[in-house]
Amino acid sequence: MSSAWSKFASPSTFYPLAGRMIPVFWVLAAGSLLVGLYWGFFETPDQLGGSNAQKGYYRIIFLHVGAAWMSMWLYAVMVGWAAIGLVFNTRLSYMMANAIAPTGAIFTFLALWSGAFWGRPSWGTYWDWDPRLTSELILFFLYIGYIALHSAIDDARRADRAAALLAIVGLVMVPVIFWSINCPDPNQCAALHQRSGLGKVDGDILFAMLMTTLGFWMYAFATTLMRVRTIILTREAQTTWAAETIQAEVRS
Amino acid sequence: MLKVFWSVLHRDLLLAMRRRTDVLTTLFFFLIVVSLFPLGVGTETAVLRTLGPGVVWVAALLASMLALERLFAADFEDGTLEQLLLTDQPLVLLVLAKITAHWLLTGLPLVLMAPLVGMQYHLTDPAIGIMMAALLLGTPVLSLIGAIGAALTLGLRGGGILLSLLILPLYIPVLVYGAGAVELAAVELTATRPYLMLLAAFLLSSLILAPLASAAALRISIE
Amino acid sequence: MLQVAQLECRRGDRLLFSGLDFEVGPGTLLHVRGRNGSGKTTLLRTLCGLYTADHGEVHWRGESIRALGEDYRRDLLYFGHLNGIKGDLTGVENLRLAATLDGDKADTRTVWAALARIGLAGFEDIPTRMLSQGQKKRTALARLILSRAPLWILDEPFTALDTDAVDLLQQLIADQVANGGLVVLTTHQEVPLTSGQACHLDLGR
Numbered sequence: 001m002s003s004a005w006s007k008f009a010s011p012s013t014f015y016p017l018a019g020r021m022i023p024v025f026w027v028l029a030a031g032s033l034l035v036g037l038y039w040g041f042f043e044t045p046d047q048l049g050g051s052n053a054q055k056g057y058y059r060i061i062f063l064h065v066g067a068a069w070m071s072m073w074l075y076a077v078m079v080g081w082a083a084i085g086l087v088f089n090t091r092l093s094y095m096m097a098n099a100i101a102p103t104g105a106i107f108t109f110l111a112l113w114s115g116a117f118w119g120r121p122s123w124g125t126y127w128d129w130d131p132r133l134t135s136e137l138i139l140f141f142l143y144i145g146y147i148a149l150h151s152a153i154d155d156a157r158r159a160d161r162a163a164a165l166l167a168i169v170g171l172v173m174v175p176v177i178f179w180s181i182n183c184p185d186p187n188q189c190a191a192l193h194q195r196s197g198l199g200k201v202d203g204d205i206l207f208a209m210l211m212t213t214l215g216f217w218m219y220a221f222a223t224t225l226m227r228v229r230t231i232i233l234t235r236e237a238q239t240t241w242a243a244e245t246i247q248a249e250v251r252s
Numbered sequence: 253m254l255k256v257f258w259s260v261l262h263r264d265l266l267l268a269m270r271r272r273t274d275v276l277t278t279l280f281f282f283l284i285v286v287s288l289f290p291l292g293v294g295t296e297t298a299v300l301r302t303l304g305p306g307v308v309w310v311a312a313l314l315a316s317m318l319a320l321e322r323l324f325a326a327d328f329e330d331g332t333l334e335q336l337l338l339t340d341q342p343l344v345l346l347v348l349a350k351i352t353a354h355w356l357l358t359g360l361p362l363v364l365m366a367p368l369v370g371m372q373y374h375l376t377d378p379a380i381g382i383m384m385a386a387l388l389l390g391t392p393v394l395s396l397i398g399a400i401g402a403a404l405t406l407g408l409r410g411g412g413i414l415l416s417l418l419i420l421p422l423y424i425p426v427l428v429y430g431a432g433a434v435e436l437a438a439v440e441l442t443a444t445r446p447y448l449m450l451l452a453a454f455l456l457s458s459l460i461l462a463p464l465a466s467a468a469a470l471r472i473s474i475e
Numbered sequence: 476m477l478q479v480a481q482l483e484c485r486r487g488d489r490l491l492f493s494g495l496d497f498e499v500g501p502g503t504l505l506h507v508r509g510r511n512g513s514g515k516t517t518l519l520r521t522l523c524g525l526y527t528a529d530h531g532e533v534h535w536r537g538e539s540i541r542a543l544g545e546d547y548r549r550d551l552l553y554f555g556h557l558n559g560i561k562g563d564l565t566g567v568e569n570l571r572l573a574a575t576l577d578g579d580k581a582d583t584r585t586v587w588a589a590l591a592r593i594g595l596a597g598f599e600d601i602p603t604r605m606l607s608q609g610q611k612k613r614t615a616l617a618r619l620i621l622s623r624a625p626l627w628i629l630d631e632p633f634t635a636l637d638t639d640a641v642d643l644l645q646q647l648i649a650d651q652v653a654n655g656g657l658v659v660l661t662t663h664q665e666v667p668l669t670s671g672q673a674c675h676l677d678l679g680r
Contacts, residue, residue: 138421138424141417141420141421142421144417145417145418145421148414148417148418149404149405149414149418152405152408152409152410152411152414153408154487155475155486155487156487157475158472158473158475161472162404162469162472162473165400165404165465165468165469165472166400166404166418168465169400169422169465170422172461173397173422173425176425176454177421177422177424177425179425180424180425180428180429181424181428184428184429184432185432185436186429186446186447186449186450187443187446235488237488238488238489238490255575256575256576259572259575259576260576263561263564263568263572266564266568267561267563267564270563270564270602271563329557330557330558330559330560330561330562331555331556331557331558331559331560332559332560332561334525334553334555334557334559335553335559335573335576336576337525338523338524338525338548338551338553339548339576339577339578340545340546340548340549340577340578341545341576342545474525475520475525475526475527
């Protein structure tokens, strides 16, 4: 790796940098969430586009879809960091993967929760074994498994590497698992497969959805960086720079 | 290379023969779980026929899981695992030998017990046949994927519970197609072919990938 | 032959040692010394490749042991804190299996002879869990008699052994060194050598 990268990969350089970035991400998160939610609640039609007869309560979509997207992306990002950690043996990458997991799990939970509340008026039930719901539930289990394995191992190095390997195995299995849930009968997969595209969605709805998703991204950055900073301080507690940082922060 | 594979396989089988109760416990666990369900959900033939395939597969998952905890743990405790990691043979091969032994001791007996369980649930003969085929293809996948979890949770407190948390979600594809095939066999026998093909595909791909992942996990865990 | 450069190992938050450099050639006994917790076992495990150092590398015959992989492990015999024998198997079965895995000769006569030499005549056919601590350790140490590996890494091999066994083990180590082998060990015992050289490495200063 080039020297610039390895410089930023060092926890002592990254710690203050992350500290400066966190407020920026919080502002961006609040801003885009406000715009997205305002647009979603006041500037969108009362009916979901096309022949879909849902009324105002579909507006939970602005939280639900964003959260569901985030839950899947964050898993991929987490595995990406974990893989980088395993290949280049950089401690900061493991810390990133480790910090992303709770945020990802929260988004998964939020997607399930908001889905249940949307399902109640539109399907008449909180829970249905719909492929997407089931996939989301399994994804939640995968996050929980990662977090549980990491916290069950005392030695930080082993915990990082074991959890990273588990995350990669999970990512390899995810398409197979989702496929098997989507299509339990291989004789008639094509008929069961739900299709949806963003092209058909009303412009205002799409804008609001994308804005809240952007807000979620910024929120994810902010919380991840905050968690990484905590992890860095805990792990590097014995170094002089960490001790000085802690002292300075206690004083201020 | 094959000699080492055989000697590890032979060793594990020999050890199991000297500790027969460990093996039998797993099999009786399977039998008991399967026998309890009719007592819980009622003994009507129609209900049992619908539930049978799913129950048998879930019980097979749990039985396989129960034995997985000991897959590497016993070797870890007495130091033989360390020695396995230090041989001049590829670790993947040794891991595969241990997984094979695990399957011969927990998976294969389940396949052979399938007719008995099938009769308990009033499954038709073709359905029992398909169930045996599906178990024959599916149980090795359970052992293969489970080995990764067993290696990752090696030596941890509460490893058994953690193992099920990590591994059970990964068993879903096998469960879906394994149980699906048996369900369909009662309706239309020829339509079960794609199910078995998918299970065979899972078996082949996990045969290649899972020992690699388990070996990597063992190297991480033994440190 | 065995070379270590700028080796650094941590356990959790604790730094065990750093900047460790040494090189030992054939026909040498390297005695690793240090207080409890000074990282002796971690060093030996790092030399085996069981533990990955946080910094630095181990080289064998000029190549990194990571790159050598199985070729390095063929030249290596490690004896750790755990005996590495199965309680449910007999001494003969244990030793034969260990020899097969090490790539050594494992025919019946060799194995029985090795067990007889280590002082287990009459106990060959008993499951090793029935044996005493010292006898278990002897069973495990019988691997050294069969071994043809040039590098032995032994972690506290003398504990739980009686004086006869200690003498025999000292003899085995001396023979290995005299035959141009390399032995790295931790022990509180002195090991007299017939030929070759002994050196010390002190950890935890």
